Amino acid sequence: MAFVGKKFPDLNVDAMNDMGDTFKVNVLEEAVNNKKKVVLFWYPKDFTFVCPTELHAFQEAMAEFTKRNTIVIGASCDTPEVHFAWLNTPKDNGGIEGVTYPILADSNRNLSSTLGILDIFNEAYNEETGVLTVEGDNVTYRATYLIDEDGIVFHEGINHMPLGRNVNEYLRLIDAYTHVQEKGEVCPANWEEGKDAMQPNAKGTAAYLASH
Numbered sequence: 001m002a003f004v005g006k007k008f009p010d011l012n013v014d015a016m017n018d019m020g021d022t023f024k025v026n027v028l029e030e031a032v033n034n035k036k037k038v039v040l041f042w043y044p045k046d047f048t049f050v051c052p053t054e055l056h057a058f059q060e061a062m063a064e065f066t067k068r069n070t071i072v073i074g075a076s077c078d079t080p081e082v083h084f085a086w087l088n089t090p091k092d093n094g095g096i097e098g099v100t101y102p103i104l105a106d107s108n109r110n111l112s113s114t115l116g117i118l119d120i121f122n123e124a125y126n127e128e129t130g131v132l133t134v135e136g137d138n139v140t141y142r143a144t145y146l147i148d149e150d151g152i153v154f155h156e157g158i159n160h161m162p163l164g165r166n167v168n169e170y171l172r173l174i175d176a177y178t179h180v181q182e183k184g185e186v187c188p189a190n191w192e193e194g195k196d197a198m199q200p201n202a203k204g205t206a207a208y209l210a211s212h
Contacts, residue, residue: 003153008040008145009114013075014105016083018098025102027111028151030071037070037177038147039170040104042117042140046078046086047094050164054142055096055103057167062101068174075104077112077139109138117143117158146173148181188212 003009008028015025031038041058043051058065058072065072076083083103089095106112118138142159154177159165176187185197188208196212198204 002156003115003145004156006153007151008038008147008153009111011111011114013111014080014107015073015102016080016087016105017102018087018100020084022080022105023102025073025104027073027104027145027147030073031147031149032151034071035069035149037068037149037174038073038145039065039070039174040073040075040145040147041165042075042112042143044139044142044161045076046082047089050142050162051076052086052091052094052096054164054167055099056091057165058101059096059099061167061171064171065174068171068178070174072101073104074099074101075106075111075140077106077109077118079107080105106140112140115143115145117141119161144170146170146177148177 010028012024012026015023027038027040043054055074083105086096090097112118117140119141144157145153146155148154155173172192175193176191179197186200187197198208
């Protein structure tokens, strides 16, 4: 089920931060009550491989998200305790020490199930017997949601587990959506802040294509 153009699910989820505090987060309320955009990114599992590179990449871009009035929230199906252990593991040992944004602990899988982003983390196929055996729990794909100040999803994307995300693309999408909100123009392919946008009609498209 696609959530673009719809309100993000109204669900409370356990979360953990770098201070060791366990608390509830409702992503929809974070957007609406604070009048901020939200980037919510899901990753498969703590203490894995591609995942810490993404969490550090979002942390490194925190100032850029803050400048755009945007809250960053990470998420997986691990427990708060496992999150806290990973938050206390140094970067040079594969950990995410230094990450300051909250991380959802959707261990009951209520939200990830509602979003439809769960898959088996580790499965093995025996070619001799033809038997597929599951060796891990249900975890999430690398799903990303951008949510506006009214709680409406304006972008969602899902990467397969081996494929890390480009954080700069989410900054670009936030810039583009903010431009649409403020200027009433639409953003063509490869649009970036400072480039020409278009009037949302046939004449606007013709004018843009004629000059580009």
